[in-house]
Amino acid sequence: MIKRIAFLGCGSMGEAILAGLLGSELSPSAVVSTVRRVERAEELAHRYGITALAGAEEPDANSLAVQGADVVILGVKPIGIAGLCREISPTLDARTVVVSVAAAVSLSQLSSALPPGQPVVRAMPNTPLKVRRGVVALSAGPTTTAQQQALAHEVFVSSGVVLDVPEDAQNAVSAISGSGPAYVFYFAEALAAAAEEFGLDEDTARILARETVAGGGLMLTQPGADPAVLRRGVSSPGGTTEAAIAAFQAQGLAGIIAAGAQAAAARAAAITEELSAG
Numbered sequence: 356m357i358k359r360i361a362f363l364g365c366g367s368m369g370e371a372i373l374a375g376l377l378g379s380e381l382s383p384s385a386v387v388s389t390v391r392r393v394e395r396a397e398e399l400a401h402r403y404g405i406t407a408l409a410g411a412e413e414p415d416a417n418s419l420a421v422q423g424a425d426v427v428i429l430g431v432k433p434i435g436i437a438g439l440c441r442e443i444s445p446t447l448d449a450r451t452v453v454v455s456v457a458a459a460v461s462l463s464q465l466s467s468a469l470p471p472g473q474p475v476v477r478a479m480p481n482t483p484l485k486v487r488r489g490v491v492a493l494s495a496g497p498t499t500t501a502q503q504q505a506l507a508h509e510v511f512v513s514s515g516v517v518l519d520v521p522e523d524a525q526n527a528v529s530a531i532s533g534s535g536p537a538y539v540f541y542f543a544e545a546l547a548a549a550a551e552e553f554g555l556d557e558d559t560a561r562i563l564a565r566e567t568v569a570g571g572g573l574m575l576t577q578p579g580a581d582p583a584v585l586r587r588g589v590s591s592p593g594g595t596t597e598a599a600i601a602a603f604q605a606q607g608l609a610g611i612i613a614a615g616a617q618a619a620a621a622r623a624a625a626i627t628e629e630l631s632a633g
């Protein structure tokens with residue numbers, strides 16, 4: 356069981372994981388987070404009752420935070436991961452499991468910036484963890500034991516579905532479920548814009564789009580739900596929905612979505628290269 360956890364970098368993603376985790380049995384007193392700005396640290400401490408340290412005020416915040424932690428979450432941007440690993444290495448306990456949520460940072464890039472043999476896990480979460488409907492894919496490093504992998508699972512299991520995947524699947528996961536919530540929000544924006552084109556007022560348009568996306572998403576969470584079956588349940592033969600789906604297909608919407616996911620995965624691969632090139 357996790358006794359102490361440190362979040363190094365607690366922005367959108369770190370906070371989503373933190374919020375989901377604190378909804379479980381973990382006490383806020385078991386959590387320490389670090390961020391750059393004092394205002395953000397105060398906000399996190401106030402909102403969640405955790406200890407939050409700001410690098411602007413406490414230059415050793417990250418090294419202090421990892422002391423005594425069984426799990427450390429690296430929640431900074433990919434470009435900052437190696438430097439952060441090197442910064443904490445001198446104070447990191449050899450048994451502490453280091454979980455990176457950074458897109459595109461490989462296990463070997465992580466390990467090469469940490470003490471030899473440090474247990475590492477590469478994770479690709481998504482922000483719906485915040486409302487405990489997230490999904491995360493984990494890939495453990497070669498020296499990470501089953502018990503240490505179980506600690507990484509524990510970070511996420513109360514906030515969503517946890518999958519174990521081979522590391523070479525991580526860019527695809529990032530392109531589908533890591534970035535995916537943004538695709539859904541973009542769809543909601545486009546649906547609201549379409550509503551306004553009918554002359555509906557902005558508020559009505561936003562409410563219709565938001566509740567439709569949220570309600571449809573909730574239906575997908577029911578046991579055995581299949582999106583194609585649910586779609587047929589809305590589409591009367593010869594009716595209005597069928598006309599809309601036919602227009603989507605004529606415009607190549609499925610191909611457009613696939614192209615978006617391909618672009619995301621290609622960008623992840625490019626970032627990995629850029630990080631290696633230094």
Ligand SMILES: NC(=O)C1=CN([C@@H]2O[C@H](COP(=O)(O)OP(=O)(O)OC[C@H]3O[C@@H](n4cnc5c(N)ncnc54)[C@H](O)[C@@H]3O)[C@@H](O)[C@H]2O)C=CC1
Pocket residue numbers: 363364365366367368369389390391392395410417430431432433435439456457458479480481482533534
């Ligand atoms: N936002 C998302 O939906 C997802 C993000 N990720 C990954 O999560 C990581 C963080 O992304 P976001 O949360 O979106 O970024 P963000 O910019 O919202 O958060 C980063 C946080 O790290 C802090 N920070 C930066 N350098 C620091 C340092 N040296 N020490 C302590 N704190 C530091 C910043 O103050 C900020 O609070 C990225 O590597 C990204 O690839 C992964 C999956 C989804």
Ligand SMILES: O=C(O)[C@@H]1CCC=N1
Pocket residue numbers: 458529533534
């Ligand atoms: O946009 C990004 O780079 C991150 C990784 C997955 C989702 N957000």
